[in-house]
Amino acid sequence: MPDTATLNLQQARALINRLIGAGVRHAVISPGSRSTPLVMACEERPELRIWVQVDERCAAFFALGLARASSMPAILVATSGSAPAHWYPAVIEAAQAHVPMILLSADRPPELHHCGANQTTDQQGLFGPHLRAFYDAGPPTVDTARIAALGSLAAERSLWPDPGPVQINLPFREPLVPDEPGPFIPSLSTAAAPPPPGVEFTGEEAAEIVRALDGQRVALVCGPNSFGQDFAEGITRLAQALETPILADPLSGLRFGGHDQRRVLCRYDAFLRDPAVRSTPAEIILRFGAAPVSRTLLEWLEKHPAEQWLVHPFPDRPDPLHRVTRVIRAHPVAFCRKLAAGRLGAAEPGWFDPLREWEARAAEAAVLTTDERPFEGRLIEQLLEEAPPQTILFSGNSMPVRQFDTWSGCLDKPLRLIANRGVSGIDGNVSTLLGLAAGSDRPAIGLIGDLAFYHDMNGLLAARQQMDAVLIVINNGGGGIFGYLPQAGLEGFEEHWLTPTGLELAHAAKLYGLPFHRIRHQAEFRLALRAALEEKGVSLLEVIIDRDYSIARHKQYWSKTAG
Structure with missing residues (x-):
């Protein structure tokens, strides 16, 4: 009978082996003692790229970025006690955004629970309803077949039928380090069964x-x-067959790329503010994906009399307006292809020509005059011009994602824009960006606000681990989005809502050893971005924005477009 430390390592090896067999290639580890068997099992496998994040919250968002970049889950490893609790914000984001994650939480054995043992808490109900599955491995035994099977099951459940986080809780008894670890001998069967296909969309239903x-x-x-990537091609073919417009959110994957963009509308946030254009004579609205970023578009959807159908492959129902009358459970790519291949009778030609005219009018109004002061519209414009093809762009929540919505337009350059819109938090943004860069092996560019930067400064520690990224921080002195909301007129607005930190970002760059450039004039931005993109590693750019000036420019654009 092997000793306890050897049993621990054998169990960890069997689990990690099976996860690697299922295609997992990244592990994000936070330091701790109880998780030692898992760390040892990860370390000895050359197939795994190991990333070390001291802060567990940063680690979880970094793993989220890895998964978004690769479409495969990353392994998260943490010790027992409060450590796994720091994963919580990223877990709920992954759950609601359908991003796969595999959480391996080391634990104390059963005899140390409910008796005041150090660094011990109930980890079995830690993430509540946000997990796709939870498994408790139990203390290690000689037979590793069960833990290997749990590895297969965890990998599958993280990807299908609804991608999201899966937790395996692993109680280990001391001692944790064997005297002689011995070589790892992989089992004959290392591969998990491939996940079943997505929701079937039958020919009869089509x-x-x-x-x-x-x-x-x-x-x-x-x-x-x-x-x-196939969604853009599929839906544009469907739009052609139906002779219909596509109102494309900046995170839809439709604004950038070489697909047919002739029917893609992206300036709706401006032109739908005009009451004259809201009465579009659509009879059915087909919706794909989560709720759009634009509040203007949401208001249009809420008030439009047309039937609204949602095409959605997952069990949830992203319909905060409660206007969807029919849910079609199908993968959107299969749905679009089958319908486009059918004998669709298009509506009368030109019925949405007025929308095209409004789109052109909004695009013309969005042409910005040269100004010395930095402005988000110009930043977005120049960022998209300078970003190399295939770049992953990450947007923070609050104002940055709305700036992309307002100012990005459509480009035939292949770019991928990502944001954490599951629960739309401003936490974990730095770590998500660096995870995206690490998981894609290509440069990534992030645009976030100063409060989002403050929330996740610890995430910059990962920058030393060989990745290329440019982090652009819009510093408008706090929560700039509140300047557009009714709270702006309240007493104590600056103290209780705006909450400027007054921090010197240059000090943070120095602390983490990053190249830094502060931009106070618009002409500096393009040059600074070019230099940062040529620089290896992670660079930090801070753009100083006059909040009142920015609000005035936005209102001027909306007025010019919608009257």
């Missing part, structure tokens, strides 16, 4: 929908999604 849409005026609305 035929029924084709009949229902025949000759109807249909509008397509695409919100944030992770439907893959």
